[in-house]
Amino acid sequence: MKLKDLLLELFFxxxxxxxxxxxxxLCxxxxxxxxxxxxxxxxxEIAPNLKEIYFDDLQIMAKFSGSIAKLLKALKYHDSKNIAPMLARMLWRHLVIPQVDLITFIPLHPYKLRVRGYNQCQEIALELGKLSGIAVKNLLLKKKNTKAQAQIKDQDERLRRMDDLFQVRNKYKNLIKNKIIIIIDDVITTGATLNAASKTLKEAGVKQVFALIIASKME
Ligand SMILES: [Zn+2]
Incomplete structure (x- = not known):
């Protein structure tokens, strides 16, 4: 253990x-x-929720319940960035990490990012990057705040708005052509967000998208 870590353990x-x-x-x-x-x-399992699927494979590590749910909630809402390395090691151990060119993640809306201070999916992705030696890039920009999104009752309208929820950051537009990419998300509910992000990547010329998810709220 490094001295800094030892001191942190002693005082916090x-x-x-x-x-x-x-x-x-997690003991x-x-x-x-x-x-x-x-x-x-x-x-x-997720296919019936989506009209067309834009990611090529989907691995989910666990069900959103018990300790996993507690870890994810702490990471998201209680300023506990230190949980990300543990979750990344679990992904590394329990999923098959595909051979890819880049790792990316579902972005937060810039407003939410300012409020929370970090993006929990980015933190997990960065740690997985360290474990795998694969470069992690912040490829996507979220254009709308989905809190407002969830309040839209009409499902068709919600799906229409999903369509241009994300865009590829200008500086990566050339980099991602024909690349194979892992996308990380913490929680999956219907798959609609993941699908929208994957669609954006595919339309920008990405060859394959492999989704790695920590936990599922699907029944
Ligand atoms: Zn315990």
Missing amino acids: PSFCINCQRLGPA QNCYHGLKFYFLQNKLQ
Whole structure:
């Protein structure tokens, strides 16, 4: 352990998010209690939700429940950036990381990013980049704030607005042509957001998009 980490541990001890035992954000015991999906075909499961699917493969690590849900909520709402490396190591261990050119992630709307201070998906992506040696790029820009989006009752209208939810950042427009890309998202509900991001990437010339998701809220 580095001195800096040791000092941080001494002055700001951390506790297991599930059983409050002193130590890492998830203790060994609670880690072993997690239920992982192990390569179930989630693409088939999500297909009925979407008219056309723009990503080429979808791996989901676990169901959004128990300790995984607690870790993701802490990462998202409680300024706990330190949880990202743990989640990235879980992805690395429990999913098959495909051979790709780049890793990217679902962006936050710039307003939300300012409020939260960081994008939890970006933090996980950066850590996965370190583990895999694959470059991580902030390829996409989110143009609308989806909080307003969720309040739109009409489903067709919501889907229409999804259509231009994202755009590729100008500086990466050439870089991504014919590339194979991993896209990271923390939680999947219907797959609509992921699909919209993948569509944007495909229309910009990306060859293949592989989605890696921490947890699913699908029934
Ligand atoms: Zn525990």
